[in-house]
């Protein structure tokens with residue numbers, strides 16, 4: 550083989566970056582890959598749309614079959630997004646013996662098993678570095694660099710939009726959630742419909758991929774406990790700060806023996822934790838392994854160029870594997886560890902931050918403390934933020950270790966008290 554021809558599907562934010570770099574860095578990449586990687590065809594939906602890259606019109610098609618049925622195209626790069634028809638297209642590519650590179654986290658989270666199985670059956674590569682944390686090489690790290698480790702913990706700040714919003718809310722006097730979201734949208738950091746990001750679904754997609762690689766356990770995004778950030782207020786961020794914590798939306802996978810916890814939710818992290826200073830749109834992944842100890846990868850988790858960097862890395866791997874006839878040199882993710890059970894949320898133990906909105910009246914605090922005590926929850930510190938007789942005031946607390954199920958029951962009971970005027974806020978704490 551003297552060159553590798555690429556068929557690219559999708560010429561949007563990422564696709565245009567990949568096309569541009571394949572053209573502009575042809576020699577550079579050829580030298581590093583050991584053979585030229587040539588852009589042979591690009592498939593889009595609408596040929597007339599303005600593009601961020603200028604292409605020879607003969608390269609562009611609107612028919613996916615022009616890529617799939619071309620025997621001279623060796624690799625398919627899927628950057629169209631969405632689950633259908635991307636899944637069917639990729640299965641066809643694999644069936645035809647064409648290796649696939651994709652950035653499609655939603656597809657892999659929901660349909661990864663079928664795709665990995667097919668890749669294995671056909672003995673063809675499937676690479677997906679860009680599907681998690683954009684330019685951060687976390688997939689390669691888990692699949693190769695950390696392969697000898699038995700992982701204990703993985704924390705990820707995996708969504709730039711939510712991290713930007715939480716960072717804005719923590720600055721100075723603290724912006725409101727709505728104002729921070731508007732700022733993210735005006736800077737192009739948030740989609741017009743940012744619901745998947747804000748509700749934590751995008752993080753769950755990525756966490757499901759990382760859990761498969763890191764802990765050898767496939768877990769469908771729908772089976773992951775997910776809580777987003779819209780319930781967090783600037784006051785919570787400030788109060789957490791006063792207690793010595795930052796608030797982050799974390800994807801969490803933790804193993805204890807052969808049991809695994811997998812969850813996504815806003816989390817209080819001690820200010821001195823390695824992830825606490827990850828601000829703005831940046832992403833980071835923290836891993837603790839039995840050999841490596843603690844490791845953090847930090848960088849740009851999205852955007853044209855960082856994501857292009859990840860796609861190019863995959864393309865070079867695939868090109869080398871084709872050249873040296875070593876497809877599946879890095880096999881599709883396999884269950885490599887016996888995880889007996891995914892823990893239910895109710896069983897999880899940890900510390901908690903509570904904010905109660907209650908009428909300032911003598912004895913209220915004592916009643917709350919009594920209910921918490923009856924549910925085996927002990928208070929580590931408490932702070933009443935204001936004193937206004939017969940008005941609603943926030944009372945915030947940090948607990949010692951408690952069981953999630955006890956917390957749920959206690960809060961339900963507290964929220965039934967007449968003096969509690971809004972649903973109480975509960976944020977989980979991770980000490981790292």
Ligand SMILES: NC(=O)c1ccc[n+]([C@@H]2O[C@H](COP(=O)([O-])OP(=O)(O)OC[C@H]3O[C@@H](n4cnc5c(N)ncnc54)[C@H](OP(=O)(O)O)[C@@H]3O)[C@@H](O)[C@H]2O)c1
Pocket residue numbers: 558559560561562563564592593594595596598611613627628629630631634652653654655679680683850851852853856
């Ligand atoms: N944007 C990021 O920073 C980022 C980061 C990491 C991963 N990703 C992932 O990368 C993928 C691409 O994201 P993106 O932001 O580049 O998306 P995008 O800007 O919306 O671009 C999608 C492209 O796919 C084309 N397309 C869609 N459906 C098609 C179809 N049925 N047939 C042919 N072409 C089709 C579109 O064609 P038209 O232009 O003609 O409509 C467009 O060029 C997604 O899976 C995303 O999750 C993105």
